[in-house]
Amino acid sequence: MSQTQVQSNGMETEKPQFYLTEDHHPEGSTMLGFWLYLMSDCLIFAVLFATHGVLGRNYAAGPSPADLFDLPLVAINTAMLLFSSITYGFAMLQMERGAKTETLFWLGVTGVFGAAFLGLELYEFNHLIHEGAGPTRSAFLSSFFTLVGTHGLHVTFGIIWLITLMVQVGRYGLIPENKRRLMCLSMFWHFLDVVWIGVFSFVYLMGVLG
Amino acid sequence: MSSHGQTPHAPAHESASQAHHGHSNGHQAGHGTLRSYLIGFSLSVILTAIPFWLVMSGAIDSKLFTAFLVMGLGVIQIVVHMVYFLHMNPRSEGGWTMMALLFTLVLVGITLAGSLWVMHHLNTNMMPMSPEMMKNMP
Numbered sequence: 001m002s003q004t005q006v007q008s009n010g011m012e013t014e015k016p017q018f019y020l021t022e023d024h025h026p027e028g029s030t031m032l033g034f035w036l037y038l039m040s041d042c043l044i045f046a047v048l049f050a051t052h053g054v055l056g057r058n059y060a061a062g063p064s065p066a067d068l069f070d071l072p073l074v075a076i077n078t079a080m081l082l083f084s085s086i087t088y089g090f091a092m093l094q095m096e097r098g099a100k101t102e103t104l105f106w107l108g109v110t111g112v113f114g115a116a117f118l119g120l121e122l123y124e125f126n127h128l129i130h131e132g133a134g135p136t137r138s139a140f141l142s143s144f145f146t147l148v149g150t151h152g153l154h155v156t157f158g159i160i161w162l163i164t165l166m167v168q169v170g171r172y173g174l175i176p177e178n179k180r181r182l183m184c185l186s187m188f189w190h191f192l193d194v195v196w197i198g199v200f201s202f203v204y205l206m207g208v209l210g
Numbered sequence: 211m212s213s214h215g216q217t218p219h220a221p222a223h224e225s226a227s228q229a230h231h232g233h234s235n236g237h238q239a240g241h242g243t244l245r246s247y248l249i250g251f252s253l254s255v256i257l258t259a260i261p262f263w264l265v266m267s268g269a270i271d272s273k274l275f276t277a278f279l280v281m282g283l284g285v286i287q288i289v290v291h292m293v294y295f296l297h298m299n300p301r302s303e304g305g306w307t308m309m310a311l312l313f314t315l316v317l318v319g320i321t322l323a324g325s326l327w328v329m330h331h332l333n334t335n336m337m338p339m340s341p342e343m344m345k346n347m348p
Binding site for chain 1: 244
């Protein structure tokens with residue numbers, strides 16, 4: 001865009017320069033920019049956590065966390081996300097070695113763990129709604145579904161992104177662009193795991209404690 | 211930077227500036243090794259298992275102390291993830307990721323503490339309601 005601008009103006013005068021030509025680290029700025037995005041995402045979750053902190057005890061004479069939450073299921077869910085984090089780490093290690101097939105393998109394993117996490121969460125939501133503990137039952141359940149649902153939505157988009165990148169790597173190999181994208185997704189994926197630590201500590205465990 | 215922005219010897223300058231900004235290819239060093247990933251994973255497993263065990267077995271009688279431990283271990287695990295999985299360190303991107311993180315943490319602290327504080331006072335200062343009044347709420 002700016003390139004064409006420069007050239008169309010350059011016809012009359014002697015090519016004025018509007019930008020520094022030695023723009024030598026686009027890689028680094030992508031990572032920093034993506035980190036800033038993650039930090040803003042972090043604020044979204046902070047607000048949802050605050051909402052749950054305020055409303056999490058307002059049961060409206062409905063079920064409490066101790067009645068609803070199945071901690072072994074949450075523990076398995078947590079394990080799924082933790083496994084997916086380490087397998088993504090393995091994918092990154094293989095990416096640095098330049099091993100395309102191994103990278104794709106570990107990305108695939110990560111996707112399977114992510115899908116397992118999502119499946120268990122959807123099963124839990126479905127179970128809760130069928131028990132009559134849907135998001136409309138009480139303020140506690142509204143904030144619970146919003147917070148955990150937002151996290152689940154992030155994981156969903158992470159999996160879509162992961163599949164897209166697997167296709168990209170499969171077709172074009174480990175070119176610098178794909179490496180950059182994989183590093184962004186790596187940060188996104190580990191960030192989701194960090195948010196999940198807050199969810200299982202603050203929402204599930206503290207909720208069951210009462 | 212602007213003083214030599216228009217120099218004709220661009221290639222020489224570029225290599226010089228590359229040497230200057232060591233971090234431009236220095237983010238490669240920010241990646242983990244197999245060892246660091248495995249350490250982070252083991253620590254995470256331990257730090258996840260302890261709070262789940264505490265709550266599911268009810269090993270400690272005091273709920274307040276259990277809650278304190280659960281949140282404390284959660285915070286430690288977040289730091290472990292930041293260091294071993296997200297490779298946070300004060301040097302990456304010339305310190306800007308750390309600055310952004312600290313700023314975000316301040317905002318998160320204000321949001322969480324402020325919300326809980328204000329809403330707690332609103333709740334405790336509300337006019338008491340009888341169950342009958344509650345039932346007739348709109």
